Amino acid sequence: MNPLQSFLNYTIFDHFSILSLLLMIWLMGIIVQTFRFFVQFKKIESVFNVLDRTSIKKKVSDYLEIDARFDYPVWIADSIPFPMILGFKKIILIPKINLEKEQTKHIILHEIEHLKHKDNFIKLFLNILLIIYWWFPPVYWLCNKIQLVLEMRVDKKVTQDLSELGVTKYAETLVKVQKALLSKTETTFSQLGISSTFYINDGTSTLYYRIEYLFNQNYKKSTNALLILIILSLPLISNSIVLEPFHKAPFNENNYFHNSELESSYIIHHKNGTYTLYFNDETFELTEIDPIFKDLPIIEE
Structure with a gap:
């Protein structure tokens, strides 16, 4: 249902969506029909x-x-x-x-x-x-x-x-x-x-x-x-099809690396309990060791 929801939530102008437009048309129709209803009673x-x-x-x-x-x-x-x-x-x-x-x-x-x-x-x-x-x-x-x-x-x-x-x-x-x-x-x-x-x-x-x-x-x-x-x-068919939302993963080159790059990396365990990751000539402060770094050598300060 995500495409339908996206269509209904599409903003036409200034926070006014297609859903708001449809609801307004529905309400206007109800007002017109109610007016005709009372006109019929007068007739x-x-x-x-x-x-x-x-x-x-x-x-x-x-x-x-x-x-x-x-x-x-x-x-x-x-x-x-x-x-x-x-x-x-x-x-x-x-x-x-x-x-x-x-x-x-x-x-x-x-x-x-x-x-x-x-x-x-x-x-x-x-x-x-x-x-x-x-x-x-x-x-x-x-x-x-x-x-x-x-x-x-x-x-x-x-x-x-x-x-x-x-x-x-x-x-x-x-x-x-x-x-x-x-x-x-x-x-x-x-x-x-x-x-x-x-x-x-x-x-x-x-x-x-x-x-x-x-x-x-x-x-x-x-x-x-x-x-x-x-x-x-219809009920059987509708339950055999599962629609899941698709979100493209955000890409940031700093968030990705190859496993081979970890071979020369290591971690310093400081006396205050924090960690410093030395990776590709860069350092990253860590409060705890992420599981992906569990195989890196740890050097006690």
Whole structure:
């Protein structure tokens, strides 16, 4: 790691290293992402203000029998792009589309499960990850995959007590909703630029995997065997290579001599306990005899 450390410690100007530059860029990115985070919350507040004036307001109990604890408000409006939970408000948002009573019930049950499992707080955690690790591309991939996992988990909860026919009808509801929403282009969300990381939605990007999972509950996406082999090999390979720092030995001609030059050398042992080395017509004061001089003749003063 020495080349990397040397690169990071390289001074650009006046004790300002490349590492300091990278940390400064990281911090600036965090500040920008945090600012965008709060801007999104302001936009979400604007969306709710618009929907408060324009939407049809219902409650879950208007569609199905439900425990009073989960009798959430249900807002229906043409400007809503798809069924969702937005921000931290416990309000179910549904687009204004023609659905049968049972299909509307499926949608509402789905959104109730999101609220029960506090999936909106999981999305908050993901947003915090994006703020801190904005420079790390795999974090964005992780957020997309967690969105898929959240949807699959809720689908399983909603359909766990349904018959095979009931699961099929639930899947038909998902498809019908997506078809009905394809014609929607301009919504309050698209106009205000609300980021998808701030709401839990049932968008088309996850539809295929969700339906696949509904009909095959043990559905797994296999990872490439070669990729697994490479990942497992990395720890072994990294431990088989040892990197050591290289330092060129300082050269000073006075510090080096040939063994043949010692043949005419000798040491004087003084009465005060010190030593004097006579070597090549030069003298060196010693406090003790170095092992390399142990074979030289010693003359007592």
